[in-house]
Amino acid sequence: MxxxxxxxxxxxxxxxxxxxxxxxxxxxxxxxxxxxxxxxxxxxxxxxxxxxxxxxxxxxxxxxxxxxxxxxxxxxxxxxxxxxxxxxxxxxxxxxxxxxxxxxxxxxxxxxxxxxxxxxxxxxxxxxxxxxxxxxxxxxxxxxxxxxxxxxxxxxxxxxxHPGCQLQRYTKKTKNKRPVIVWNHRWEFDKNPQEFFAALEEVDLKNSCFDLVLLGECGQSVPKLFLAAQKKWGDRILHYGFVNSKKEYISWLQQSDLVISTAIQENFGISIVEAIYYGCFPIVPARLSYPEVLPQKYHHKCLYEDFDDLVAKIILFLEDYEEYETIRGGLSQSMFKYSWSSTISKYDAIF
Incomplete structure (x- = not known):
């Protein structure tokens, strides 16, 4: 009723x-x-x-x-x-x-x-x-x-x-000339962008090629880390800043290949679920909510233990990212259990 x-x-x-x-x-x-x-x-x-x-x-x-x-x-x-x-x-x-x-x-x-x-x-x-x-x-x-x-x-x-996620049907991803790494978290200290950009600098020293998409909400002023990143990575940044349109947000996720989290606080991780569903491979900490959210069979490839492990996993993906296509497909399908169509009955039944 x-x-x-x-x-x-x-x-x-x-x-x-x-x-x-x-x-x-x-x-x-x-x-x-x-x-x-x-x-x-x-x-x-x-x-x-x-x-x-x-x-x-x-x-x-x-x-x-x-x-x-x-x-x-x-x-x-x-x-x-x-x-x-x-x-x-x-x-x-x-x-x-x-x-x-x-x-x-x-x-x-x-x-x-x-x-x-x-x-x-x-x-x-x-x-x-x-x-x-x-x-x-x-x-x-x-x-x-x-x-x-x-x-x-x-x-x-x-x-x-688990919170329901608004996951829409989407067309198959197109292959990029070189891998695209996306950041789609808030531009705040608890998401630890400092470690994210530090890892990218280490990866760059290994001559690994990649482009960047920097999405997410920020507060009243843009953090210095992101201003510095905009200057450093220049034309390798395909998009910079928050997008109001959900359609445009999804489009950028579909154009990306790798999503990374360096968060020190995450109770669920809707942004990671969305990125995975729309075709990104995740590299995330082996702590917080991530081991709970990701299927266990993918833990060894997706979860990193420390900074060195994070850098190593990014390089491994970038060097052979097309080989991850099947894994990305399986991960994408596994996220559907978090869609509202899968979870709504549990919420509605409470009342």
Whole structure:
């Protein structure tokens, strides 16, 4: 039976936007979306719920869908509606930029959200395990009465559902004159572009030929690393910067051969799933969510252990990239299980 649901997305951009749009598009339920722009994330955590309380009347909705960039306990107090919480990320396990301290308020919002939610869902087993693992360490700093019971309660009520991805049918890739490497992640410190460009410099010293496509969202100013890369690689960069059009984004993925992640934080990895589905071979860390997302039979070729292994795997691919065509085809097919058409029934069944 179709339900009338309200989806509150306080950070409507990137994977949050993709997830919300995909669920609403494919769901059997009648889901109404209310959003805020994807900026000022700390204030979204602190004040987004207060904003939604003032602009939305919850009476006509049977349940509320929220994601992790807001305080749902405040909503629950006021609205008395069952709440589904999807944990895209959590402040407890998020890496800190240099010269920044722990955001204790954000961490406590995470705890309170998990306890207040009627349905608690994490986007990967890796994310859930990491979150649970950090709880005991966090409360070690408490001078007395650490609430270690929280981890057991969250483990009991939480479930894992990989996010659906908006994967479209596509035509077969054309062969490039030389391999194209794509970066399609946010231009932020947690995606570790410094290691990505350092690896490319090492590969370049071996006289391996490649071109570059640099996609992804960046903040208010372009990081110096990307400005330097634009100057260094020059006309070898086939595209530079964010594209608003999903069609154009997919087109660049289809024109690329190799996708690399050097991330220090990744709870699922929609951008990697998309790149693989559209024909790119992945070289990604043997940690975070990647071993969970990639089929095990491809781990030995796709997962790298350290920087030297990353460089070696890139060179191996570039030297004989046409030989990887069959593997790329198998990897592409394996990603279809993350499409909304494959996952939507699990989400809709919750209600």
């Amino acid at each position: 179709s339900k009338k649901l309200l989806f509150l997305e306080s950070f409507y951009g990137g994977s949050h936007k993709d997830f919300a749009d995909g669920w609403i598009k494919h769901s059997v339920h009648d889901i109404e979306l209310c959003t805020l722009p994807s900026c000022h994330w700390k204030w979204r955590l602190r004040a987004a719920a207060l904003h939604f309380m003032n602009v939305v009347t919850p009476d006509k909705y049977e349940a509320i869908i929220c994601t992790s960039m807001m305080s749902i306990s405040e909503l629950k107090n006021r609205w008395k509606r069952p709440i589904f919480l999807y944990m895209h990320e959590s402040q407890l396990s998020y890496p800190l930029p240099k010269n920044s301290g722990v955001d204790h308020h954000g961490i406590h919002i995470d705890f309170n959200n998990c306890l207040a939610a009627d349905w608690l869902v994490f986007n990967s087993q890796t994310h859930l395990d990491t979150f649970i693992g950090h709880i005991a360490r966090y409360f070690e700093r408490a001078p007395e009465y650490p609430p270690q019971w929280i981890s057991e309660e969250i483990k009991t009520k939480a479930q894992v559902l």
